[in-house]
Structure formats: C-alpha cells, structure tokens
Amino acid sequence: MDDMLDYQSIAIMLLFAIITLLLVMVFNSGLRSRSKLPPGPWRIPVIGNLHHLGELPHRSLRCLAEKYGPLMHLQLGQIPTIVVSSPEVASEIMKTHDLEFCNRPSTPVFKKFSYNGSDIAISKYGEHYWRQMRRLGILEIFSTKKVQSFRNVREDEVHVLNQSIIRSCTQAPQTEHNEIYSASVDERATTSCFFDIHETTPEPILKAIPVVLFLCIAVWRRTGSNEPGLSLDKEEDFLDVLLKSQKDSANLGFSLTRDHIKAILMLIYLVLALRNIFLDGTDTSAATLERAMTELMRCPSTMKKVQDKVLGIIGNKGNVEENDLQQLQYLKLVICETLRLHCIVPFLLPRESSKDCKVFGYDISKNTRFLVNAWAIARDPKLWENPEVFMPGRFEGSTINYKGQHFEFIPFGAIRRMCPGMQLGIVTVEIALANILYHFNWGLPFRMCYEDIDMTEIFGVVLHKKSPVCLEAKPVSFLV
Numbered sequence: 001m002d003d004m005l006d007y008q009s010i011a012i013m014l015l016f017a018i019i020t021l022l023l024v025m026v027f028n029s030g031l032r033s034r035s036k037l038p039p040g041p042w043r044i045p046v047i048g049n050l051h052h053l054g055e056l057p058h059r060s061l062r063c064l065a066e067k068y069g070p071l072m073h074l075q076l077g078q079i080p081t082i083v084v085s086s087p088e089v090a091s092e093i094m095k096t097h098d099l100e101f102c103n104r105p106s107t108p109v110f111k112k113f114s115y116n117g118s119d120i121a122i123s124k125y126g127e128h129y130w131r132q133m134r135r136l137g138i139l140e141i142f143s144t145k146k147v148q149s150f151r152n153v154r155e156d157e158v159h160v161l162n163q164s165i166i167r168s169c170t171q172a173p174q175t176e177h178n179e180i181y182s183a184s185v186d187e188r189a190t191t192s193c194f195f196d197i198h199e200t201t202p203e204p205i206l207k208a209i210p211v212v213l214f215l216c217i218a219v220w221r222r223t224g225s226n227e228p229g230l231s232l233d234k235e236e237d238f239l240d241v242l243l244k245s246q247k248d249s250a251n252l253g254f255s256l257t258r259d260h261i262k263a264i265l266m267l268i269y270l271v272l273a274l275r276n277i278f279l280d281g282t283d284t285s286a287a288t289l290e291r292a293m294t295e296l297m298r299c300p301s302t303m304k305k306v307q308d309k310v311l312g313i314i315g316n317k318g319n320v321e322e323n324d325l326q327q328l329q330y331l332k333l334v335i336c337e338t339l340r341l342h343c344i345v346p347f348l349l350p351r352e353s354s355k356d357c358k359v360f361g362y363d364i365s366k367n368t369r370f371l372v373n374a375w376a377i378a379r380d381p382k383l384w385e386n387p388e389v390f391m392p393g394r395f396e397g398s399t400i401n402y403k404g405q406h407f408e409f410i411p412f413g414a415i416r417r418m419c420p421g422m423q424l425g426i427v428t429v430e431i432a433l434a435n436i437l438y439h440f441n442w443g444l445p446f447r448m449c450y451e452d453i454d455m456t457e458i459f460g461v462v463l464h465k466k467s468p469v470c471l472e473a474k475p476v477s478f479l480v
C-alpha cells in the first residue's frame, strides 16, 4: 500500500514537472518567435507604448540609454523594439546592415492613412513599388533641377509672408510699445504662416509649395474650374508624371493605381503643409524655421550676428533671393545648429528587420522594430561640447554636416531611406529665415523676457512646440 502511494506521488510530481516544463516552453517560444535577443539588463519590458515611458519618450529613452547602453531592447507590449542611441550603433544598423533594416513597420494607423502603405515613407523596402516611386520622386520633385525650378514660387511666397507681417505691424492695436510698429506676431504670422492652412486667405498658402500646387492642379483638373490664381505651370509637374506613369504602368513593372497616387500626394502634402493631422503635424520645414527663430530670440548676440551678416551681404537690394543664399554662410550654420539641437523627427521614421541577423553579437529576429534616437545622439555630451547650448559657431570649419554621412548628426536620417526632401526642406527654411531677418527686427512682446519663452514640446513623429512663439516685428528702417 505504502509502495503504491509512493508510486502515485512520484507520478503526480512527474506529471506536474512535465506540465510546468511544457508551460515554460510554450511561454518562451511565444517570446522567442518574436525576438531571439538574449536576456540581460538592456532588456526592458514596457507595458503599453512609447508614451508610457514618459511625456517625451526621446528624453526618457536618453536617460535609459545612459543606464543600459546605446543598444536597448524594449518589449513594447507585443512588439520587440530596439532603441539605438549612439552613432556607432546607428551606423551598424543603417549602414552595415542597411539592407536588413530598411523596411518600415506597417501599423494599422499608417496603413489607414497611406492607402494601405502606398506612400514612399511607409511602403516596404524590398518592394518594386517603393523603388519605382522613390526613383520617380527623386527625378520629378526632389532633384536639384526640380527644386530650383520652383524657386520663383518660394520667392513669391516669401514676399507674401513679408507683406503679411508688415500688415500685422501696421494693423496692430496700440500697446505700451506704441512708439514702434508692433504686432503680436503669432506662430502663423512669423514662421508657420508661410505654410499653414490660413483660415482667412487660403490661396497664397495653397500656392506656397510646389506639391501643394500640384494638389490645387488636381482639384482644378477634376472640377474643371478656372479659378483665378491657380495658374498652371507650363512645366510638367509631379502629378503629370504620376498620371502619365499610371497610363504607362508597363514600364514601371506594377500597376500604379489612383490610390497609390493619392497616398503619395497626401504624404508630401502633409509633410509640407498640414499640422495636427496625420503624423502629428508633419510640417517639418515650418517646425525647423520656428525653432531657429525661437533659438535666435533666446540668444540675442547670435540674432544680432546673423542679422548683421544678412544685412551686410544683401545691402539695400530689397529682398534676399535664392542666388544670394550661397553667400549667407553664417545663416547656414544657424540652420545646422537648429537641426542639431532640435532634431524634430526625434526617432527618424521607424525601421523593421526584414530577416534574422546578428548585430554586435545579438541575434535579432525578423520583424524587430528599430528606433534611432537621433535627438539623443545630437545632444550627447560625449560627442558635442555644451550640447544643450545653441552655438552655430560649432559648425564653422567643421566637416560634419546633416547629409547622412556623419552618424552623430542625422536629422534627415541616412543611407537608403534617408529623407529625399532634404534639399527642398533646407532651401525653404533658408530663404524664409533670410528674408524675415533681412526685413524685420524681432523682439518679444512687452514685459516678456527671454527666459519666459516656453520651449515645451509635444511628442509625435514630428516634435512641435506646445505653445507658439509670440514675437513683435519692426521693419528694418532703411527698407521702410
């Protein structure tokens, strides 16, 4: 009897051990099927999503990287996510393992807004579609020739911007600053008015940017309207090219549908024009311009220096034109430093591994997500002297630039999925900044001091300021 009991309890214990073993195996296989990364201090489970790390995840992740190192593995709910926070690791991912990590993850939200992943930024790398669309984009909109061909549109719009600021100056209610032309120049009237959807006078804004113009043309074509002001360019535009390619899909090797075209145009339109909709307002150029003005306001000696240089070089010519930009070297340094200190796409766009591979000895499985904390890298005290201070001079004589070869400074990303709109974005910021510095002296509203400028940001794919910068403009006297 006793023997029987012993056998029974041994059998029960064995059964229990087998069940436990099975449960552990099932549980582990669930995790391993997504990531084969070895456990270690760098593996950080996070319940929920990036927002649960703190209000500004790029800042929280910088703190975590100081503790865990520049290659961290977050388990964001179901999704294994690797966060990269050093130039060496970024180079390993984006350059050495370029091909394995140039996919974009497809999330339901991205898919919804991009006609099932049909735009350039979100489509999968390996696909023939992405290659063709990117090639088409580079040829037809992002190339130097195309960017230059819309020079007049940009210059016209800068003129519209200047006029609207002058109008704000003269129409402003009298304040305690009444001896000067003064106006409370809000975000719209200073920087973003160049790009924003303007409730009162939409037309100049819609004409501001070439691709936005393409959209107007699309609307014009569809409605057959002859609305004044929406003049068609003689030159073939991007929409023409897309429509032509649609007819001639055999050459592309896939069928270019109306949804593809809409997705591409929508992305570009959003990148340039809209705020607070998809991707949290993707007005990258306007956000950069706004940060440049904010930093200059916080640093009066730099403001004076850059303005003196612009006025000195342009003299009483009346306007800064794109031909003049090459001479405005200090202004270029100001923009470089703005992009460093305010990397407005803090994690670049997310990437995903397309197959299993090894990085720094770690096994990374297919479909692991990668975020490159370009914001943290650009503020790393090991790489930059006084990284939190706005010092355009640091780029003087430096070989480091934002063009994707120097991984300590990658505001436009790097290599294969690097931003194709870099040139367009930069020239748009340069011409607008040069002109608003040339035409106006800028000050803060009465009783406000530099320390009062609110630098709080709202997290999104693109970082935006929580509150708009509010400035007073006074036309430069010799131009009045």
Ligand code: HEM
Residues within 6 Å of the ligand: 120, 121, 122, 134, 211, 268, 271, 272, 284, 285, 288, 344, 345, 348, 349, 350, 411, 412, 413, 414, 416, 417, 418, 419, 420, 421, 422, 424, 425, 426
């Ligand atoms: C100052 C302005 C801009 C900044 C800071 C910026 C930044 C970025 C960044 C960081 C990426 C992701 C790169 C990566 O993942 O490695 C990106 C991608 C992209 N940008 Fe920009 N961008 C700017 C202006 C523009 C403009 C003006 C356009 C279009 C007219 C544009 C179109 C795109 C597109 C289509 C992609 C996706 C590329 C791909 O996935 O193949 N960007 N941008």
